Amino acid sequence: xxxxxxxxxxxxxxxxxxxxxxxxxxxxxxxxxxxxxxxxxxxxxxxxxxxxxxxxxxxxxxxxxxxxxxxxxxxxxxxxxxxxxxxxxxxxxxxxxxxxxxxxxxxxxxxx
Amino acid sequence: xxxxxxxxxxxxxxxxxxxxxxxxxxxxxxxxxxxxxxxxxxxxxxxxxxxxxxxxxxxxxxxxxxxxxxxxxxxxxxxxxxxxxxxxxxxxxxxxxxxxxxxxxxxxxxxxxxxxx
Numbered sequence: 001x002x003x004x005x006x007x008x009x010x011x012x013x014x015x016x017x018x019x020x021x022x023x024x025x026x027x028x029x030x031x032x033x034x035x036x037x038x039x040x041x042x043x044x045x046x047x048x049x050x051x052x053x054x055x056x057x058x059x060x061x062x063x064x065x066x067x068x069x070x071x072x073x074x075x076x077x078x079x080x081x082x083x084x085x086x087x088x089x090x091x092x093x094x095x096x097x098x099x100x101x102x103x104x105x106x107x108x109x110x111x112x
Numbered sequence: 113x114x115x116x117x118x119x120x121x122x123x124x125x126x127x128x129x130x131x132x133x134x135x136x137x138x139x140x141x142x143x144x145x146x147x148x149x150x151x152x153x154x155x156x157x158x159x160x161x162x163x164x165x166x167x168x169x170x171x172x173x174x175x176x177x178x179x180x181x182x183x184x185x186x187x188x189x190x191x192x193x194x195x196x197x198x199x200x201x202x203x204x205x206x207x208x209x210x211x212x213x214x215x216x217x218x219x220x221x222x223x224x225x226x227x228x229x
Contacts, residue, residue: 032216043204043220044155051215088154092216099145099170100206100218104154 002027004091006103015112019076023089023103026070033065033072034100036088044088048074079110114139114209116221124227125195132191133224135205140185142210145218146178149202158203161188195228202226 003026013019021035032051036044050056050063050072062075072091076083086107090100115138125131135144143162147155159167159180167180182188192199202225206218 034217036220043202043223046217046219049215049217099157099160100155100216101157102155 002030002091002093002101004089004101004103006087006089006106008104009107010109011106012109012111013079015079015081015110017079017110019079019083019108019110021074021076021087021089021106021108023072023074024070025072025089025091025101027091027093027101028067028070029093030067030070030091032092033063034090035061035063035072035074036090037083038086038088038105040085076108079108081110081112084108084110114141114207114219116205116207116219118203118205118221118224120224121222122225122227124229126229127196129195130191130193131195131226132189133203133205133226135188135190135221137186137207137209139209139211141207142185143208144182144188145206146180146188146190147204147206147220149204149223151200155204158190192226195226197228200226200228 005024035048038044048063050065056063060077064073086105088105089103117136119134146158158173159169161167161182163182179191202223204223205221
């Protein structure tokens, strides 16, 4: 049974700070890792994907993957109130049309 | 990415009735996935819809309760049958576009918010 674990939060950070979101997964064979953002009442929106160990940066977002530790994280720099949402970590096993296994999500609140 | 629409966006239904949710994609995809998100919870996969074959259901979900159709490469339906208040959830379809094959990247439709009285 594949599992993806996240702290539920809420994680509160002041505006302009770095928000750090963490995720661990149980399946050592997992290949693909994603971060989705979900605003209340909306569907998940893909913000980052990462496939190999190390860091991947996209604007204010940086995803970090460590397969040996089965750990993936998301850093949000210069956090804005509009970043306040639930962040879902998702993992797949093998490449190509495989279902996503989601964590329960971390609720982030950015305080102005 | 892909543009995905779902109908209806929301509905309020009576216990014992059925509702069919439609998912339409603007490009061809191999598989479409149906998820459920209960209030305050994360997403749970119901089934994977393959074109031209039977859907594959996850543990705890059965075809009699959640029949799925996939008549072509851009469309799928999920029916929630004999509904009870426990079926009140958001139902989401997702797809991996051909253009992003091999990346496992999935995009979600806007969801259908179902309330069963």
